[in-house]
Amino acid sequence: MLIGHFIHQLDDKKRISIPSKWRSLLGKKVVVTSGLDKSLFVFSLKEWQKIAEKLSSLSFTNKDTRSFTRFMLSNAFDTDLDSVGRILITDQLKKFADINKKAVLVGMHSRVEIWSEEEWEKYSNANNKSADSVAGKLSEIGVL
């Protein structure tokens, strides 16, 4: 299970290290694509295949699903981890997520999200959860 978050550098060769903890879970080949909220999604090849299948099963007549499918597929990029566990980020994706140098890698169960540091800070501050709302959600899912 992919959890936690790490701050890594995107170097001038547009490489970024996948935290070593996650490498065994992701495998050697991954797919990077544009995600929600100005972040990139990284899937293991296996997870990606599941998603691709789901996307292809969506109705083509619905305008929304058609555009969502295009959004996911057109920006998808498959890349291998190099010998020390880094992946490549294309210019388009770099630009999409507005990543300059520092990036935040976030573990989200079965996928990894990549954010620019600034966007991540903004996002997590903006969603500055009051203790009450967190407590409420926690009790909803049966933790408290």
Add this chain to the structure above:
Amino acid sequence: MLIGHFIHQLDDKKRISIPSKWRSLLGKKVVVTSGLDKSLFVFSLKEWQKIAEKLSSLSFTNKDTRSFTRFMLSNAFDTDLDSVGRILITDQLKKFADINKKAVLVGMHSRVEIWSEEEWEKYSNANNKSADSVAGKLSEIGVL
């Protein structure tokens, strides 16, 4: 059942001892995450998996639950107990709970909470004073 509380040191290598009493209940692998009121939650792997499953089952189209899931997962950290029963606390979590050196480990049924000593004092003092009102609540829910 995890009950009672212990005061242990968080050393410079960001390790903290789990009370030996609790080790058999928690198992070798645990997950630490940000909790409520400036405290950290420690779950056994089993308990955590239940939570993670619930989280992943939440609808991802809802912006609120998405941010809640990110909050829970991005601050989570899975760690093994070392040969003498200590776990690691990441810088992020250390900062979140404002733990410097002395920390209080509190048994809360199925999870452990970790507080900085100062926060714990503050919190428990405030609570002791209102013991009467707590007693009232307990009778409301049929405990006493």
Add this chain to the structure above:
DNA sequence: GGTCTAGGTGGGATATTGTGGGAGATATCG
């Protein structure tokens, strides 16, 4: 009261990880 044991704490040595850069291979363009 002394000895023994278990649990908590600290520190050193080694392995791992993240990051940068070079050289050869490949593609691009005039």
Add this chain to the structure above:
DNA sequence: CGATATCTCCCACAATATCCCACCTAGACC
């Protein structure tokens, strides 16, 4: 077709995490 830019693979280094062992204190037991 040659020159130049880009990409890919490989190696090197510094920082840090991980593993292991040793100490120390407090309580138990004789």
